[in-house]
Amino acid sequence: MDASALIASLADCARVGARTLTTASDSDRKFAVLAIADEIESRCGEILLANEEDLARGRADGMHPQLLDRLLLNEARIAGMANGARQVANLPSPLGIILRESTMANGLHLQQKTVPFGVVGMVYEARPNVTIDAAVILLMSGNAALLRGSSSASSSNAILVEVMKDALAKTSISPDVIQLVPSEDRESVRALLHARGKIDLVIPRGSASLIRMVVDESTVPTIETGAGVCHVYVDQYADLEKAIPILINSKTHRPSVCNAAETLLVHENIAEEFLPLALKALSSAGVILHCDERVLATAASLGISAELASHENWLTEYGVLEMNVGIVSSVDAAADHIARFGTNHTEAIVTESQAAADRFIALADCAAVMVNASTRFTDGEQMGFGAEIGISNQKLHARGPMGLEAMTTTTWIVTGTGQIRS
Amino acid sequence: MDASALIASLADCARVGARTLTTASDSDRKFAVLAIADEIESRCGEILLANEEDLARGRADGMHPQLLDRLLLNEARIAGMANGARQVANLPSPLGIILRESTMANGLHLQQKTVPFGVVGMVYEARPNVTIDAAVILLMSGNAALLRGSSSASSSNAILVEVMKDALAKTSISPDVIQLVPSEDRESVRALLHARGKIDLVIPRGSASLIRMVVDESTVPTIETGAGVCHVYVDQYADLEKAIPILINSKTHRPSVCNAAETLLVHENIAEEFLPLALKALSSAGVILHCDERVLATAASLGISAELASHENWLTEYGVLEMNVGIVSSVDAAADHIARFGTNHTEAIVTESQAAADRFIALADCAAVMVNASTRFTDGEQMGFGAEIGISNQKLHARGPMGLEAMTTTTWIVTGTGQIRS
Numbered sequence: 001m002d003a004s005a006l007i008a009s010l011a012d013c014a015r016v017g018a019r020t021l022t023t024a025s026d027s028d029r030k031f032a033v034l035a036i037a038d039e040i041e042s043r044c045g046e047i048l049l050a051n052e053e054d055l056a057r058g059r060a061d062g063m064h065p066q067l068l069d070r071l072l073l074n075e076a077r078i079a080g081m082a083n084g085a086r087q088v089a090n091l092p093s094p095l096g097i098i099l100r101e102s103t104m105a106n107g108l109h110l111q112q113k114t115v116p117f118g119v120v121g122m123v124y125e126a127r128p129n130v131t132i133d134a135a136v137i138l139l140m141s142g143n144a145a146l147l148r149g150s151s152s153a154s155s156s157n158a159i160l161v162e163v164m165k166d167a168l169a170k171t172s173i174s175p176d177v178i179q180l181v182p183s184e185d186r187e188s189v190r191a192l193l194h195a196r197g198k199i200d201l202v203i204p205r206g207s208a209s210l211i212r213m214v215v216d217e218s219t220v221p222t223i224e225t226g227a228g229v230c231h232v233y234v235d236q237y238a239d240l241e242k243a244i245p246i247l248i249n250s251k252t253h254r255p256s257v258c259n260a261a262e263t264l265l266v267h268e269n270i271a272e273e274f275l276p277l278a279l280k281a282l283s284s285a286g287v288i289l290h291c292d293e294r295v296l297a298t299a300a301s302l303g304i305s306a307e308l309a310s311h312e313n314w315l316t317e318y319g320v321l322e323m324n325v326g327i328v329s330s331v332d333a334a335a336d337h338i339a340r341f342g343t344n345h346t347e348a349i350v351t352e353s354q355a356a357a358d359r360f361i362a363l364a365d366c367a368a369v370m371v372n373a374s375t376r377f378t379d380g381e382q383m384g385f386g387a388e389i390g391i392s393n394q395k396l397h398a399r400g401p402m403g404l405e406a407m408t409t410t411t412w413i414v415t416g417t418g419q420i421r422s
Numbered sequence: 423m424d425a426s427a428l429i430a431s432l433a434d435c436a437r438v439g440a441r442t443l444t445t446a447s448d449s450d451r452k453f454a455v456l457a458i459a460d461e462i463e464s465r466c467g468e469i470l471l472a473n474e475e476d477l478a479r480g481r482a483d484g485m486h487p488q489l490l491d492r493l494l495l496n497e498a499r500i501a502g503m504a505n506g507a508r509q510v511a512n513l514p515s516p517l518g519i520i521l522r523e524s525t526m527a528n529g530l531h532l533q534q535k536t537v538p539f540g541v542v543g544m545v546y547e548a549r550p551n552v553t554i555d556a557a558v559i560l561l562m563s564g565n566a567a568l569l570r571g572s573s574s575a576s577s578s579n580a581i582l583v584e585v586m587k588d589a590l591a592k593t594s595i596s597p598d599v600i601q602l603v604p605s606e607d608r609e610s611v612r613a614l615l616h617a618r619g620k621i622d623l624v625i626p627r628g629s630a631s632l633i634r635m636v637v638d639e640s641t642v643p644t645i646e647t648g649a650g651v652c653h654v655y656v657d658q659y660a661d662l663e664k665a666i667p668i669l670i671n672s673k674t675h676r677p678s679v680c681n682a683a684e685t686l687l688v689h690e691n692i693a694e695e696f697l698p699l700a701l702k703a704l705s706s707a708g709v710i711l712h713c714d715e716r717v718l719a720t721a722a723s724l725g726i727s728a729e730l731a732s733h734e735n736w737l738t739e740y741g742v743l744e745m746n747v748g749i750v751s752s753v754d755a756a757a758d759h760i761a762r763f764g765t766n767h768t769e770a771i772v773t774e775s776q777a778a779a780d781r782f783i784a785l786a787d788c789a790a791v792m793v794n795a796s797t798r799f800t801d802g803e804q805m806g807f808g809a810e811i812g813i814s815n816q817k818l819h820a821r822g823p824m825g826l827e828a829m830t831t832t833t834w835i836v837t838g839t840g841q842i843r844s
Contacts, residue, residue: 015761023784102806108795110805117817118787196637200817215618219638221646221818242840249842339437361835362445365540373530373838382843383532383834384524395539395622395831396643397819409817412805413783416795418664420671421804 003191007146010179011198014119014144017176021142022116024172026093032173033089033136037082039167040132040160044078050159051128058152070126071153081129084387085136091386094404095142109415114408116142117200121181121192123148123214125206128156134205135164135178137389141407146199148181148189150206157183193218200409205390208317223398223406225390228258228345229317230375233334233360235351236267240274242372243350244281250348250375252285256319258391259346259378263314263324265334271298271327279304282323292326314341331356335363345393346370346378367392367400425613429568432601433620436541436566439598443564444538446594448515454595455511455558459504461589462554462582466500472581473550480574492548493575503551506809507558513808516826517564531837536830538564539622543603543614545570545636547628550578556627557586557600559811563829568621570603570611572628579605615640622831627812630739645820645828647812650680650767651739652797655756655782656700657773658691664794665696665772666703672770672797674707678741680813681768681800685736685746687756693720693749701726704745714748736763753778757785767815768792768800789814789822 051073100112120143122134138145149157165175196219204214211226250261290309299306328334348370349360368378380388385403392398398406473495522534544556560567571579587597618641626636633648672683712731721728770792771782790800802810807825814820820828
């Protein structure tokens with residue numbers, strides 16, 4: 001069977017199975033996810049054995065220790081996966097919610113109601129926990145899942161899918177709603193991305209190059225997740241006692257993630273007072289500095305080592321302890337810089353002026369604006385979603401952290417008594 | 423300048439101009455759209471002259487009379503465009519609406535607010551009125567518009583864009599928010615569809631082949647509009663006095679549009695009573711019939727001419743007075759047929775049973791389900807949106823008729839007092 005035919009058959013099978021999800025009650029779906037959590041825990045030993053196969057293959061292939069660690073499962077991580085599933089099971093159902101309702105002059109009654117997408121494809125890398133996280137979020141939102149993980153985790157993913165299917169077999173939900181897509185070659189990904197009409201949505205999770213490939217290739221509607229070149233703008237009306245902790249937390253709390261800050265912009269009117277504090281704090285935290293000319297002069301006068309920032313620097317998502325620092329003349333100039341170099345993810349302003357904050361909010365054009373808070377708060381858990389399938393970096397459908405709700409679409413239900421158009 | 427550079431410069435110019443829209447008040451945007459309406463009316467003569475150029479070229483090229491009629495503007499149609507713009511101006515603003523709001527345990531205050539997309543591309547065919555309709559809907563929702571119409575309407579589109587820009591020049595909104603994309607070659611479309619990062623959203627409107635091309639080609643997020651293979655299912659519990667008018671209205675009221683019905687499915691328990699009524703009514707209305715074997719036998723016994731429906735027939739959006747008729751054994755069987763041959767647009771059920779309606783709603787998987795009403799009601803105006811930029815045929819972002827609201831995205835505003843993550 002060629003890859004397209006295979007994907008079509010997996011998707012058809014998933015869609016038929018998904019009827020058991022669509023017609024299930026909220027408590028049926030919850031029960032199914034709880035059954036998955038229990039099954040994961042009770043089959044911990046089997047999962048560890050399969051994971052060891054992936055690890056052995058990785059070691060033999062000379063895989064980087066950091067990647068091996070991402071691939072690794074142990075009892076604690078498996079318990080974490082089960083508990084994560086239980087948390088999702090206990091969230092309110094996102095389905096059947098009436099978003100709008102009205103009665104027209106001709107007596108037609110309109111309701112717009114949340115419903116599942118249907119069949120959702122996930123294309124992701126390394127970490128086997130995504131297999132469980134994604135599947136349970138999709139199940140709770142009524143969707144069937146086509147899971148295409150990394151070939152380096154193929155044994156772990158295979159057992160995790162088997163465990164989930166076995167759990168579902170004990171419930172009213174068809175095991176067909178979870179389908180593992182073979183990960184041996186790239187053809188299966190390509191076929192998945194072109195299965196428009198068979199698959200309703202594809203979500204990529206992983207490296208920038210994986211996401212780029214999915215976005216470029218896919219004819220199935222997709223949600224881009226990913227890159228964050230986030231800025232902290234310290235306004236002329238900033239409270240500097242708030243600014244330093246926000247800056248340091250945004251940059252250094254977890255530099256590898258997308259909501260970490262990469263660039264500090266400082267209003268020129270407070271630069272003289274704030275820059276020495278900021279540069280010392282960053283330098284003490286081990287942050288390598290890339291600065292514009294004025295900031296570079298300040299750094300030199302303080303004996304702090306720094307280099308001149310290139311055009312490339314301002315565009316870079318470092319993911320490590322490096323940061324760009326520049327001076328701007330106004331909120332608008334900060335927004336100009338962000339429009340030129342940002343990625344529409346998270347932008348922070350530190351200011352005590354509501355007018356400055358409002359102007360920044362209107363111009364920043366991003367998924368989340370932080371006013372006097374760390375950029376690190378753009379996160380499903382921190383924002384109270386309870387679960388996150390990814391952070392959308394695009395404007396269509398969902399923007400920012402995506403929870404259960406983002407995995408639903410709507411249908412219009414129009415109820416009449418025989419109305420026709422004249 | 424090559425096509426990519428041209429599109430990039432138009433998009434950049436539009437984005438800078440769009441700041442005047444983003445920072446404008448609702449009444450500023452309303453005023454701008456009203457100014458456009460006035461300018462259209464006052465420059466009717468100029469518009470007619472330009473349109474005559476397009477018509478002359480069309481006649482010289484042997485354009486089909488029906489297409490010439492779609493291209494034609496006259497005083498009444500121009501007045502219609504102006505009045506349409508006034509209607510949009512008087513709709514409630516879709517911007518600045520707080521969709522969700524909460525305060526977290528750490529004191530962070532969260533708001534999810536509607537904001538414009540930014541720069542939206544429209545790729546469309548023939549009718550010059552789309553140039554005005556699309557531009558004013560995008561303006562009212564705070565977006566800049568890159569308009570790429572058909573080359574056959576190039577003179578009309580050029581004057582309409584000039585008129586709109588002249589109107590905006592008298593307001594606080596920058597004329598740069600409307601940009602005409604040259605329509606001489608296909609390169610400009612290709613460049614527009616690949617301007618990810620420069621353009622936030624592309625919407626195609628026109629033929630199935632245009633929409634397919636946009637969906638296949640675009641790396642910019644897009645919303646598919648278009649095809650409707652809509653079904654009317656007459657359930658065993660149908661009130662037949664409602665069923666006949668709904669059937670005839672769905673099929674014959676305006677057969678060329680996407681919400682017209684193409685297929686009638688009849689529950690076998692009422693087939694004997696209902697089919698003779700239905701076939702006679704369809705035949706009297708001039709509808710050519712494509713039937714399954716049982717329906718064909720009934721038609722023959724009534725002396726009504728019909729042919730056996732092929733696999734191809736069930737998949738076809740006729741757009742003219744032709745219809746498929748089949749018998750099914752249950753609501754689930756009707757849903758199976760719809761899943762196999764439908765396009766997730768509009769599906770109607772005629773039934774007095776709420777249980778049958780609920781099952782049909784759960785299984786139909788479409789933008790709109792009509793319960794005892796004509797399929798023709800899937801329409802922005804009929805559903806009270808006041809304006810429609812198209813009907814979404816996909817599940818991502820918007821489903822069904824799209825009004826002003828569908829042209830917005832959201833941003834999260836997180837307000838703190840110096841909170842950091844620990």
